[in-house]
Amino acid sequence: MPKTATKPVRIVVAKVGLDGHDRGVKVVARALRDAGYEVIYTGLRQTPEMVVDAALQEDAQVIGLSIHSGAHMTLFPAVVDELKRRKATDIVVFGGGIIPDDDIAVLRKKGVAAIFTPGTPLQEIVDWLRKRFPES
Amino acid sequence: MKVRARDAKELWQEEFEKAPVRDDGIETSTISGIPLKPLYTGDDLPRREEELPGQFPYTRGIHPSGYRGRLWTMRQFSGFATAEETNRRYKYLLANGQTGLSVAFDMPTLMGQDSDAPTSRGEVGHCGVAIDSLADMETLFEGIPLGDITTSMTINSPAAILLCMYIAVAEKQGVPASKLGGTLQNDILKEFIAQKEFIFPPAPSMRLVVDSIEYCAAEVPKWNTISISGYHIREAGSTAVQELAFTLADGMAYVDACLERGMHIDDFASRLSFFFDAHIDFFEEIAKFRAARRIWARWMRERYGAQQERSWKLRFHTQTAGVSLTAQQPELNIARTAIEAMAAVLGGTQSLHTNAMDEVLALPTDKAARIALRTQQLLAYETGAANTIDPLGGSYFVEALTDEMERQAEAYFKRIDEIGGVIPAIEAGFFQKEIADAAFRYQNEVEQKRRIMVQAKATNALNRLGKAAAGNDNLMPYILDAVRAYATEGEIMQAMIEVFGTYTETAVV
Amino acid sequence: MAGFTGAPGTGKSTLVDAVIALLRKQGSSVAVLATDPNSPFTGGAIMGDRIRMQRHALDGKVYIRSMGARGHLGGLSLATREAIRLLGGFGFDQVILETVGVGQSELEVAAVADTTVVVLTPNLGDSVQMIKAGILEIADVFVVNKADIDGYARVVAELRTMMNMAPKREWRPPIIPTIASRGEGVDKVWDAVLGHRKHLATSGKAQELVERRLRDETAEVAAELARERARRALEDDPALAERLLNDGTPYRTAEEILDRKG
Numbered sequence: 001m002p003k004t005a006t007k008p009v010r011i012v013v014a015k016v017g018l019d020g021h022d023r024g025v026k027v028v029a030r031a032l033r034d035a036g037y038e039v040i041y042t043g044l045r046q047t048p049e050m051v052v053d054a055a056l057q058e059d060a061q062v063i064g065l066s067i068h069s070g071a072h073m074t075l076f077p078a079v080v081d082e083l084k085r086r087k088a089t090d091i092v093v094f095g096g097g098i099i100p101d102d103d104i105a106v107l108r109k110k111g112v113a114a115i116f117t118p119g120t121p122l123q124e125i126v127d128w129l130r131k132r133f134p135e136s
Numbered sequence: 137m138k139v140r141a142r143d144a145k146e147l148w149q150e151e152f153e154k155a156p157v158r159d160d161g162i163e164t165s166t167i168s169g170i171p172l173k174p175l176y177t178g179d180d181l182p183r184r185e186e187e188l189p190g191q192f193p194y195t196r197g198i199h200p201s202g203y204r205g206r207l208w209t210m211r212q213f214s215g216f217a218t219a220e221e222t223n224r225r226y227k228y229l230l231a232n233g234q235t236g237l238s239v240a241f242d243m244p245t246l247m248g249q250d251s252d253a254p255t256s257r258g259e260v261g262h263c264g265v266a267i268d269s270l271a272d273m274e275t276l277f278e279g280i281p282l283g284d285i286t287t288s289m290t291i292n293s294p295a296a297i298l299l300c301m302y303i304a305v306a307e308k309q310g311v312p313a314s315k316l317g318g319t320l321q322n323d324i325l326k327e328f329i330a331q332k333e334f335i336f337p338p339a340p341s342m343r344l345v346v347d348s349i350e351y352c353a354a355e356v357p358k359w360n361t362i363s364i365s366g367y368h369i370r371e372a373g374s375t376a377v378q379e380l381a382f383t384l385a386d387g388m389a390y391v392d393a394c395l396e397r398g399m400h401i402d403d404f405a406s407r408l409s410f411f412f413d414a415h416i417d418f419f420e421e422i423a424k425f426r427a428a429r430r431i432w433a434r435w436m437r438e439r440y441g442a443q444q445e446r447s448w449k450l451r452f453h454t455q456t457a458g459v460s461l462t463a464q465q466p467e468l469n470i471a472r473t474a475i476e477a478m479a480a481v482l483g484g485t486q487s488l489h490t491n492a493m494d495e496v497l498a499l500p501t502d503k504a505a506r507i508a509l510r511t512q513q514l515l516a517y518e519t520g521a522a523n524t525i526d527p528l529g530g531s532y533f534v535e536a537l538t539d540e541m542e543r544q545a546e547a548y549f550k551r552i553d554e555i556g557g558v559i560p561a562i563e564a565g566f567f568q569k570e571i572a573d574a575a576f577r578y579q580n581e582v583e584q585k586r587r588i589m590v591q592a593k594a595t596n597a598l599n600r601l602g603k604a605a606a607g608n609d610n611l612m613p614y615i616l617d618a619v620r621a622y623a624t625e626g627e628i629m630q631a632m633i634e635v636f637g638t639y640t641e642t643a644v645v
Numbered sequence: 646m647a648g649f650t651g652a653p654g655t656g657k658s659t660l661v662d663a664v665i666a667l668l669r670k671q672g673s674s675v676a677v678l679a680t681d682p683n684s685p686f687t688g689g690a691i692m693g694d695r696i697r698m699q700r701h702a703l704d705g706k707v708y709i710r711s712m713g714a715r716g717h718l719g720g721l722s723l724a725t726r727e728a729i730r731l732l733g734g735f736g737f738d739q740v741i742l743e744t745v746g747v748g749q750s751e752l753e754v755a756a757v758a759d760t761t762v763v764v765l766t767p768n769l770g771d772s773v774q775m776i777k778a779g780i781l782e783i784a785d786v787f788v789v790n791k792a793d794i795d796g797y798a799r800v801v802a803e804l805r806t807m808m809n810m811a812p813k814r815e816w817r818p819p820i821i822p823t824i825a826s827r828g829e830g831v832d833k834v835w836d837a838v839l840g841h842r843k844h845l846a847t848s849g850k851a852q853e854l855v856e857r858r859l860r861d862e863t864a865e866v867a868a869e870l871a872r873e874r875a876r877r878a879l880e881d882d883p884a885l886a887e888r889l890l891n892d893g894t895p896y897r898t899a900e901e902i903l904d905r906k907g
Contacts, residue, residue, distance in 0.1 A: 008688055008713070018243035018259050020332025023373045026572050027579045033689035038713045043696035044332055045247075047255060050702040054695060057709055069243045074258025119463055121583050337826060560794065564654035
């Protein structure tokens with residue numbers, strides 16, 4: 001097959017946790033699409049196992065997680081752990097949602113590459129990805 | 137006389153066009169995108185018979201006496217962890233004269249899952265109480281006489297189960313169901329449209345809602361069976377028009393479903409209530425509330441043939457907009473909430489929840505919760521807003537905007553009808569797409585600074601000023617930047633004071 | 646290899662999800678390629694077809710892969726052909742291609758799939774439009790999903806009329822009613838797919854298809870290679886680009902590029 005010019009970075013975007021607040025995750029998904037990324041949205045109420053499985057099947061370089069239920073301290077690290085278990089630690093995990101500053105520090109330490117809270121300009125998320133994947 | 141009036145308007149138009157215009161982002165539309173004129177005049181007033189409060193179509197309010205007869209109910213919703221803790225809190229509130237209780241459930245309960253389900257991990261007891269069986273419900277209401285109080289339960293997919301548990305607790309207390317009063321949110325359609333806490337597919341979900349409405353009409357007649365909610369639709373990013381149209385369309389879908397079951401419209405219509413958002417675009421919100429009452433009254437009387445006046449009246453609860461709050465400078469949220477609450481009051485709400493300034497971050501602190509409640513009391517007793525019924529009635533602008541909201545809502549009803557009704561529209565993703573489009577548009581506007589949010593954007597300029605003050609640069613460009621970023625005089629002075637200090641005169645006697 | 650296509654909102658993902666469930670019950674392993682032809686401008690895409698199939702996410706015998714168009718028309722069929730070959734190589738018993746039917750894309754499905762299943766619903770006004778837009782020629786199986794809502798009989802009648810007016814084909818596409826959300830009629834859909842597959846084999850069409858596809862694919866790859874070569878030539882050879890600008894002669898320039906030694 002002929003080579004295409006550049007290979008877009010693929011991002012699996014998922015809502016973990018039981019809440020259904022998908023406004024933020026959808027706005028972010030569209031912004032990432034407009035920035036040229038291939039976004040695979042897996043929908044609401046995904047377990048860490050489902051998210052990681054989707055990322056592997058979809059050959060994604062990035063996982064974006066969104067949560068508003070308050071269970072981020074359990075579920076975000078669970079995704080990172082599942083990636084370790086499946087030997088896929090090259091996949092970068094970032095997250096968003098209503099997450100207090102104190103928790104952000106802990107999550108960063110546990111392997112979540114970045115956390116974006118409500119009010120973050122969309123461009124900031126895109127800029128972060130561009131820095132992380134300069135070839136994209 | 138008439139000719140002269142026209143001349144005066146033309147003169148104004150000329151002068152307006154010649155006058156200099158601000159260049160810091162004038163909005164030519166509401167945040168819902170309704171175009172705005174710079175001025176409204178008598179030409180914009182609709183030609184219709186004068187509307188009055190307490191009279192069909194209730195644009196000016198459902199009570200002839202407005203808030204002179206009775207103020208709105210100040211109802212603050214909050215969640216606590218365990219059934220025991222919540223029970224203690226309830227007893228405290230009841231001892232202090234409150235008569236209405238409000239139950240917030242945790243996510244697993246809302247999603248119909250037991251606390252020990254694998255997908256409940258990390259969620260049990262967050263933001264609400266966990267109820268697994270009747271035993272938990274008994275603990276929650278232990279020692280509370282259910283015949284003497286009313287209870288509001290915010291739950292949807294499993295609403296029927298929780299209501300049954302409540303009835304069962306009452307049974308054990310010897311209180312018959314006919315004496316129970318309260319409200320169930322029970323609005324499954326907005327879950328499919330916006331909040332997404334659905335479990336069953338639409339058809340069986342609707343069947344459960346109608347089951348509960350039918351059952352309550354016969355057995356629990358004092359229970360408000362459903363609170364048809366636009367709040368979640370708006371918070372999911374819809375416009376005011378979409379909130380209005382989709383919520384009322386949901387309401388009509390419930391009415392249709394009940395009629396299909398064979399119920400009579402006047403047997404259940406008065407037990408339907410509504411729940412709206414109060415957002416930051418002040419006049420648009422007031423117009424929304426007024427339009428909602430008028431539309432509902434017309435549809436109930438003219439389309440559904442309701443005979444009783446109480447079936448025509450749209451009653452609603454309002455909560456100020458969570459999405460309008462910012463995490464930076466949370467104190468500004470007090471001002472936002474106050475303005476939103478004022479819009480709800482001028483729109484004639486029956487009850488109101490004001491958000492606490494830190495609600496965007498976490499559970500409110502005591503102080504923030506108190507300020508939120510005090511804001512309502514201030515509105516009720518200090519501002520005079522409650523003294524005159526529908527004080528904005530007759531305003532050229534508000535009346536024109538009310539009509540425009542109604543017109544746009546009716547256009548949505550037509551589109552929904554063309555798709556085949558609310559449920560086919562849900563299944564075709566119609567609402568979800570409309571809302572996602574609006575949310576994306578709004579977010580982009582915010583980021584392009586078209587919709588100026590007074591925020592911490594001056595902070596950077598102030599930091600640069602502080603650093604420059606510590607060095608030797610000319611400070612004028614830095615001050616100018618801070619001024620351009622809308623930093624206040626006090627903030628700019630403070631930035632310099634932190635470097636320069638202040639002077640105290642040597643005392644000369 | 647079966648391809649499913651239909652307008653947004655017809656429930657085609659739900660149908661594919663139900664087909665996966667059926668095939669899994671029969672013990673087959675399934676690979677699904679979900680393609681999305683959207684946003685050709687930025688190269689970005691949002692692909693949401695997995696949402697409806699997530700109940701199979703943890704099933705090791707189900708593989709779901711979303712594919713974007715990556716900014717060029719026709720790219721989809723090239724990439725999907727490669728992917729299908731690869732999935733066959735991995736030993737999946739069944740490979741399903743799912744594409745949102747918006748304009749060109751259903752034709753691309755037909756170009757790749759042995760059996761093309763076109764999904765319609767009674768409640769979307771554009772169903773009929775789709776029929777007009779030449780879908781009749783490519784459909785091997787029609788599914789009318791959401792058969793329990795008003796308008797079902799009308800859509801079926803319209804389809805029949807259209808088929809009767811069209812030139813006769815050896816294979817007359819069956820019309821299968823389904824309620825995919827409840828799994829109703831899904832087994833009939835798969836039976837129809839197998840029926841068409843058998844028809845291809847016994848009529849000799851299958852071999853014909855294989856040969857035609859190889860030729861088509863080769864032509865497409867050649868076109869793509871030539872496009873890439875032209876792009877590079879215009880970038881690397883300023884004199885050539887300059888001449889093109891001055892003369893305004895794309896045909897002559899193109900021939901010149903192709904005549905050069907690659």
